[in-house]
Amino acid sequence: MRYTRFCLLLVFAANFSYAQKTAVTPYLPTHQQMLQAYANADRLDSAWKKIPVVTNIRPNWQANGKQFWYDKRVGTDATEYWFVNAEKGTKHKAFDAKQMANGVAAVLGKPVPANKLRIAVMFYGVDEKQVTFKIGKNWLKCNLSNYYCEKTTDTVFKDYDPTAPLQKRTYRWEANVTDSVSPDKQWTAFIRNGNLYARSLKGSAEIQFTTDGTNDKPYGEITWSPDSKHLVAYLTDPKKTKKVYYVLSSVPGTTRGQLESHEYDQPGDEFTSYQPFVFNIADKSKLAVDAEKIDFFGAPILHWRDGNSRYYTYEKVDRGHQRFRVIEVDVQTGKTRNIIDEKTNTFIYEQRLYTRYLPKTDEVVWITEKDGWRHVYLIDELTGKEKLITKGNWVVRDIDSVDVSKRQLWFTASGKNSGEDPYFIHYYRMGLDGKNMVDLTPEKGNHRLTFSPDRKYYIDTYSEVNVAPRMVLKNMATLKTVMELEHPDIAPLLNTGIKLPEVFVTKGRDGITDIWGVVYRPANMDSAKSYPVIENIYAGPQDSFVPKNFAAVNEMQSIAQLGFIVVQIDGMGTANRSKAFHDVCWHNLADAGFADRILWMKALAAKCPQADISRVGVYGTSAGGQNSAGAVLFHPEFYKAAVSACGCHDNRIDKQWWNEQWMGYPVGPHYAEQSNITNAAKLQGNLMLIVGEADTNVPPESTYRFADALIKNNKFFDLLTVPGMGHGDGGVYGRQKKRDFFVKHLLGTDPPARNSGEKASTAGF
Template sequence: MIRPIYFLLFLCIIALVFSNAYSQQNNQVTPYYPDHKEVCESYKRAEKLDTVLKKAVFKSYVIPHWQTGRNIFWYQNRLKDNNSEYILVDVAKGIKGKAFDHNKLAEALTKATGKGHNGNLLQINELDFSDDGKSLKIKEGEQWYECDLNTWTCKKIGNPDFVRYEPTRPLQRRRSRWMGPRRDSISPDKQWEAYIKDGNLFAKSLKGQEVIQFTKDGTAAKPYGEFSWSPDSKTLIAYRIDPKEEKEVHFVLSSEPGTTRGVLKSQKYAQPGDEFTTYEMYAFSMHDRKGLKIDAEKIDFFGAPELHWRKGNNRYFTYEKVDRGHQHFRVIEVDAQTGDTKNIIDEKTNTFIYEQRIYTRYLPETHEIVWITEKDGWRHIYLVDELTGKEMKQITKGNWVVRDIDSVDTKKREIWFRASGMNAGEDPYFIHYYRIGFDGNNLVSLTPERSNHSVTFSPDRSYYLDTYSQVNIPPVTLLKRTSDGKKIMEVERADVSALLASGVKLPEVFVAKGRDGKTDIWGVICRPSNMDPTRSYPVIENIYAGPQDSFVPKSFLPASEMQSMAELGFIVVQIDGMGTANRSKAFHDVCWHNLADAGLPDRILWMQAMAKKYPQADISRVGVYGTSAGGQNSTGALLFHPEFYKAAVSACRCHDNRVDKQWWNEQWMGFPVGKHYEEQSNVTNAAKLQGDLLLIVGESDMNVPPESTYRVVDALIKSNKDFDLLTIPGMGHSDGGPYGRRKKRDFFVKHLLKAEPPSRNR
């Protein structure tokens, strides 16, 4: 006979089993609220990921050290317990092996230097093998040694004639417009020297006593200057300058060592709407000693431009003009004899032209310009006739994006470039490498594998190393032949066994539709390693909506701050919403006059779609954090979308775009400074705050003035709002450093998990 108490217990167990089964079948989960013991354990897991597990991936990237004049390279593999190995690859033979006997070399170096060496712990930055492979030169500290690989003896030598090839260095660099052109006061024919005296332009003979005074109307207040010579020394270009003093911003360092008072620091810092120095262009002839004003608008942005003189006829030159407000870009041709001008390239837009990604490459031999523009709605390459301004060819075309040009081969008339979005069915942000003819034909994909790629070439570009991965797929490095992209050998495959053995979850890529119901929005999800599928976890978004780029990682992400935070009991996500770069022009244009938008409508829809698929994501408890532009975005999330975001941590950001640097904010918010600047300010909207907010600011931030944060603080106090503020003495533009990151984690644990973080004072 069954006792009643056991019968009741049996019924309870059956009910519990069926209840759990029903809950799982119907995706019912219970919110995760940890007790203090669970919180302490989660912090230990996060700390482990920040330290030990951060180094648990091996052989993840190959940095080749090519040997001069030979298709041979060596590289270093990082191994377990801080060990290293050095591998030598013979490209022609397609083989690889240990570069040397590590233990024997360590013994030889120990004898030569008098310092102990361990063969597994060698740290070599400079290494050069002899042509016959029987010896090598190695740098130990500041001293070079030559080591015989037969006798295993090393001797001191002087610095060898050794030039390291940098495979990651761009083959063809472009100068920033902010740098200004290169100038020389001495004429190319070494006959004249130009100079400024009392605000006027002069030239004096280097072969005699003659002095030419070209101008008389220059003054100290409005001088001539920024002069440059034509290649044939017959023309001198100079500018009448109307200088404007750049205003300063200030901050006080409270805790400088050896002081008992705060130290005032100031720096020149242009803000949106500030006046800029202007330049009027003049041409001065060495033939008749006369000058003429060029028929062109004043240059009111970036300063005096770099000049591109026509090869074979120095009567003409071109220069680039980006109008303030970023809505008009021109390549202007100047006739230095008449002062007449004409536009070779003339691009206008109703939104913005992204100045930092304007690409022009001048080909003087053929009088052509390689130009990248988004005028058809996508970023593509065009070929322009420099003599007529006629567009000769749209070289690339389609609903995808040219990310950058690596090199232009004028002899083969080929362009080597990077692009994303060309391959249907894959992440449109994956970078692939290509080459194409000037005529738009013979497109060759050098990296067809479905992943994000990073390529480095051999010195003669006959071979290249292609490392590719995805956020949750470890890197593979292949050696390929440039002529046809054929694989020669697999060089390395990352070893992630130690990481996976720890139980850490790799990120998941997730895609959902944006606000238009059509456009794919891409992001990643990081989960706790011990996530219980029957529990729901708060969601925290790592946000950075700066329009200058896209920010969701695409390459292998074994350890990150997001994963460390996830270990505390959160689902942490990162998303690229509309308004960020590297998609269509229309996708990017969402940010125009609209930085407060920050893609937040797309981000909210993305997280709602994630929660629909994964009920473990509790979007009734959503936090958000960000640094710099992300700091502005995270505070804005609470102000403009309090129905969704409940807690935010915001570090060192411009909360009012009128307070931040001119060049960044006018690029997206436009010029002149209009009412929309004020309407979108976090300062103006501070009274709307709902939810929990932690503001972090470094008192010596030279990127974004600290008063940007303090103005929000002032507005919040005046609105009688509750918030937390962390000011870090001496710190610059940062997320708060180790202490700030710890306080960020504690803040979310307290406000989203309703738990007390571990006390560091006990």
């Protein structure tokens, strides 16, 4: 399906051919018209925020797994509570809000307006005739037949997270958990003066395993084998993490700036290394593991065979993200074997790596992109044999759970369902043998699921960016809908004049690949006028960013009301498509998908003459700040104005883990070649930089060094430093400055002179 409906709606029911033939003139408001536009935008912002649109519900399941309650906003300042019996397929209000408020007021001794009743924790009695909940710091028990309430201490109930996977998720690079005491409680291991010792807990015996450790280079990260016969420990070479600094200029009650610092690894910095050894309690021996030092991340988590303490496995990502291994170690010989050994010429998407160990069957569930798409494999640890579980030109987004007893895989994926947006997330269940794949969410849209405790029921919330969400309760056994829980009426929202965003798709730089984006436009757009285009950019390769869920309003919608067409696009180099689509970013972050973005906006203008691409602006935060500034440096022929907030303007200054993932290791000349700082002399358009002086995500000096380079190249720009602000876009003040900047440079008129009292919008997101 092609999404090219934009012009049809853009010109108020005029047909597409009429839009193509109609001449348009640039929208260039006078100052007075601009003041009115600000006032109108403020009015719309206020109106939208008052309209309740339910986009998601969180079920609070009862202990029996058959009933739940949820709350929803129903007015400017009111909440309703609903009770659902999933087994019976019924739904009713949980209580009468006015009577409940009176009952609560009686026991608390103070008025409680019904629309101010806020309950976050609540559970029902077995007979459903009484309910216990928390109001402020007070627990109350109320009879639902007469609304008599009393304080209670009977507050024990089984809490359940409906979004939780079947198994507790462990994170691959979390700190290695060590235990000094052996599993059989006979020994305790410890480090003394950098060396490894073990002492008997049943006597006075003590073993010194090593003599070559020092306080500067000690042994550490001790792990016992399950049978308590061996210890695994590492000879470490610690490297102190360097610090970055910032100054808090405006701390109340002080007259001097305060220097602050925090540890911060940057690309190329050294890491602590770990050389693995195995130690035998019986013969007090030390055995070197036949493996290179681990010099990236930390000491790994060890995975032992079920009922077999001779072998363990660990994971190793080589620095530079081009090799990933699952390595087996024989504790009797120190020999190693690669169970998984993946290599790539570009990068391994480490942030989305997944391994799930099945020790009872000696198997590993593993996600890799080695066939060009992100898919799931089942690995036999004993033989190394691989079995492809999922396959096709689509992407596994995440694994929810592996049901070991039923040998089933629960996962999310996108791009499998033809005829819809390839980014839409659907939920699936299938066997570990790659058979019996079931789509739990066949309806068109972007889906989010929550489950009952026993997974007999699930709630499916799905929507599109311009299609109101549906929240339905489904039966897992039949996959049929038990009942619709919520489907908000958006007519009140549309009655404000808001124009819902439109999806637009066109071909990318290769002439083959679809590039997807969204378009927001003013409520009072004149079809005879053309409007500047502003791109909200974030080209960080760690994900995709164009919104897919329905939202009543967002910043892009709000900016559009001042007289702009605002767009957001996922160009090549971002994630959640094919490996080739993603690989464009490799050693190439300055690319930022601009070739695709520019073609996309040109195609939009060809379809819709109201989009004036002779006046294009761009804004972004963090990696988006790098991208927005890069737009006016590397593509000044297209982008005319940019607002860049807390940008990582040089990938050598930013955080190590993110930048080496995409720019690689070691740090080569391509880092400098793509830096906004070293390319500052290329600036041609208008640029505003925003930075928080207390940014601990991207060091503030990234922006200051860019500003320094611009000044040295006699380039003129605006700089907003926000005292005390961390990583962000400048807050309400910064967002207002951003709008004023685009009004001045793209609409050619002055924003409100607020200091002299001109009335203007003060609303912010």
